[in-house]
Amino acid sequence: MSNDKKNQVKYIPSRKEKFVNPYHFVSLEKNCTREAKKYREQKGNLTGWITCRMETLSPVFIPNTGSASEVDGKKHSDVFEKRVFKEKENKQVVINSYDFFSYTDLSKLKGEALKEYREPIIPGSEIRGMIRTAFEAVTNSCLSTIDNEQPLFKRVQTNGKAGRLIFEKGQWKIQPCERLGIAFKWTYGDKQDFSVKIKSLKEGQEVYIKRGDKYKTRKGFPAFTVVSAIKDAVDPYYEKGYFHRGEPFGKRKHHESVFVSTGAPDIPIDESSVKNYIESLRLYKNKNVNLHFKKNEKEHSGYKDIVIKDRELKDFDGSLIYFAKHNDHYYLCSAAIGREVFYNRLTDLIGDYAPCNQINNLCPACALFGIAGKESAASRVRFTDALVSDKRDKIEAYYHEVRILKELAGPKLSAAEFYLKKKPGNADLWNYDYAVNWRTHKYGIPGYIPEIRGRKFYWHHTDPDPYIAKDKEADPESVSDRNVAVRPLKENVFFQFKVYFNDITESELKRLLWILTIGAKKENAHKIGMGKPIGLGSVQVNVTEVNVRGISMTGDSVEYTVEDRLEQYKVFSEMTGKEVGCTGQVMEEYLFLTRLAHPFSGIIAYPSNVEEKENYKWFMANKMVKGTGPNPIIENSLPPLKDPELPKYELNPGK
Numbered sequence: 001m002s003n004d005k006k007n008q009v010k011y012i013p014s015r016k017e018k019f020v021n022p023y024h025f026v027s028l029e030k031n032c033t034r035e036a037k038k039y040r041e042q043k044g045n046l047t048g049w050i051t052c053r054m055e056t057l058s059p060v061f062i063p064n065t066g067s068a069s070e071v072d073g074k075k076h077s078d079v080f081e082k083r084v085f086k087e088k089e090n091k092q093v094v095i096n097s098y099d100f101f102s103y104t105d106l107s108k109l110k111g112e113a114l115k116e117y118r119e120p121i122i123p124g125s126e127i128r129g130m131i132r133t134a135f136e137a138v139t140n141s142c143l144s145t146i147d148n149e150q151p152l153f154k155r156v157q158t159n160g161k162a163g164r165l166i167f168e169k170g171q172w173k174i175q176p177c178e179r180l181g182i183a184f185k186w187t188y189g190d191k192q193d194f195s196v197k198i199k200s201l202k203e204g205q206e207v208y209i210k211r212g213d214k215y216k217t218r219k220g221f222p223a224f225t226v227v228s229a230i231k232d233a234v235d236p237y238y239e240k241g242y243f244h245r246g247e248p249f250g251k252r253k254h255h256e257s258v259f260v261s262t263g264a265p266d267i268p269i270d271e272s273s274v275k276n277y278i279e280s281l282r283l284y285k286n287k288n289v290n291l292h293f294k295k296n297e298k299e300h301s302g303y304k305d306i307v308i309k310d311r312e313l314k315d316f317d318g319s320l321i322y323f324a325k326h327n328d329h330y331y332l333c334s335a336a337i338g339r340e341v342f343y344n345r346l347t348d349l350i351g352d353y354a355p356c357n358q359i360n361n362l363c364p365a366c367a368l369f370g371i372a373g374k375e376s377a378a379s380r381v382r383f384t385d386a387l388v389s390d391k392r393d394k395i396e397a398y399y400h401e402v403r404i405l406k407e408l409a410g411p412k413l414s415a416a417e418f419y420l421k422k423k424p425g426n427a428d429l430w431n432y433d434y435a436v437n438w439r440t441h442k443y444g445i446p447g448y449i450p451e452i453r454g455r456k457f458y459w460h461h462t463d464p465d466p467y468i469a470k471d472k473e474a475d476p477e478s479v480s481d482r483n484v485a486v487r488p489l490k491e492n493v494f495f496q497f498k499v500y501f502n503d504i505t506e507s508e509l510k511r512l513l514w515i516l517t518i519g520a521k522k523e524n525a526h527k528i529g530m531g532k533p534i535g536l537g538s539v540q541v542n543v544t545e546v547n548v549r550g551i552s553m554t555g556d557s558v559e560y561t562v563e564d565r566l567e568q569y570k571v572f573s574e575m576t577g578k579e580v581g582c583t584g585q586v587m588e589e590y591l592f593l594t595r596l597a598h599p600f601s602g603i604i605a606y607p608s609n610v611e612e613k614e615n616y617k618w619f620m621a622n623k624m625v626k627g628t629g630p631n632p633i634i635e636n637s638l639p640p641l642k643d644p645e646l647p648k649y650e651l652n653p654g655k
């Protein structure tokens, strides 16, 4: 890189500050293991129960959701004193607080009674979920919990082309347009101000305009012609156009838009493109996705003029859009630099690992844990709730004090650089639909097939620090209504639970024992409950009894016997990957990812930059080191499991 070029770069990777992403992946194999066997024949002859001891190895939190009530359509609870503080604009923020799970229905309690301590319970459903996930990974089973409803999307950095959506004779089309700017604010480049007129205009309204000069924009942004006169009524000396209201984005905005047809032929598109467009509008209105909308509705209204609710698809005829084309697909959005909703959903990418749906062809996990759906198979295992087994004098001895958790980011599937393998090698950018090389394949590398990295697991934190610093708890810069206050369990609390099994085979029992205890390995553990990415939830399970029921006939009476076979089954800890049900590589990855201690030194934390704590800024910087605004290049994808450290980025001091 020449010095000149280097000086233009905004971010550079930090030499000193590194981090390890909170999650990594256990690989998928080529195909999911499934056995074509009649459902009845899958059953074995072992019935009984396993008694387990569980120890917490980090703070653990499972919310008593019974304590939550609906406030403003949001789950809210005030188990503890409300932590109210004022934001700059005198806006009061109340954060939700949750007690640990117990058998007490907190919804009927008020005030001081809520603050009392209750004996903690770890619900069987939580343990079951935790064990099933692990079981699936090491038995090469399907991805049973994949969320296929969730649309996959990404932000784009490139300006889309302007267009108008038309529905004519059952066919959707894009009418290519030119985007003109209409000033609502005086600037040096355009000394007009149509702010009063603009207030009266509706989204998509037909207008008549005259063209003014070209507006000079910053480098990398397309120049546009400004409107010099505008009318509502038809005028033969004026050009017909359509008014489009954008969203304020930063401080630079000074023009709204008028779209004028370029006269180029309409582009026929599929209905699925229109559906994806509506999905992208939905994302703008989703506060978990649109952070500008979340922070302040003045900053971004989520395109409030564009209504989605109660509108049929055909009602979107006439919508003003920006569009891009990659490979054979069109991507429509209401902003020039917006979001693209992908055509692929997760199940399109996982192929054979899609959840089982035929009871006569089940993976090992579905065969044991059951499936629900058109065809359903009953579960042959049942997990009881875990109750504390080390009785302590005072119940509060099980708990840490109430603390505010650091903010938890939702599962960011949009981070394709983490979820997908980098493929092909020459891709500058890749995602769930297409890959791009800016020099050779600007609109999509042909033959690209996205491939997910595998099954997601969270690292154990060696020295968890999941809380907001105490002296920052009332600081509006550090805490928002997205934080929650919790009363977590302490480390080294012991619980007991049972796993009842019914008609399972010997091999299923051995696998179950191996997975519950992770091969009885002291250095490995499971994760349960809330806050896994920030260091909560490490637990270890030990098996203390394996009781198998037998029936014997003495004379004409039937006798039930119970035999503890723990000693006999102790060999289960020696099982190899192959015996458990996966390749050696998968087993190695699973054992590496579930280790309590790590051979790497980097702190486990959500991606962030040096002195910039916002998660998304790292992803932004990660595309700006080698790339430019309109041509982003992914610098780092998720590194190999064994060497998972990533650099933070820092602002280039040379700039």
Ligand SMILES: [Zn+2]
Pocket (backbone or CB within 6 Å): 141, 142, 143, 144, 355, 356, 362, 363, 364, 365, 366, 367
């Ligand atoms: Zn399955």
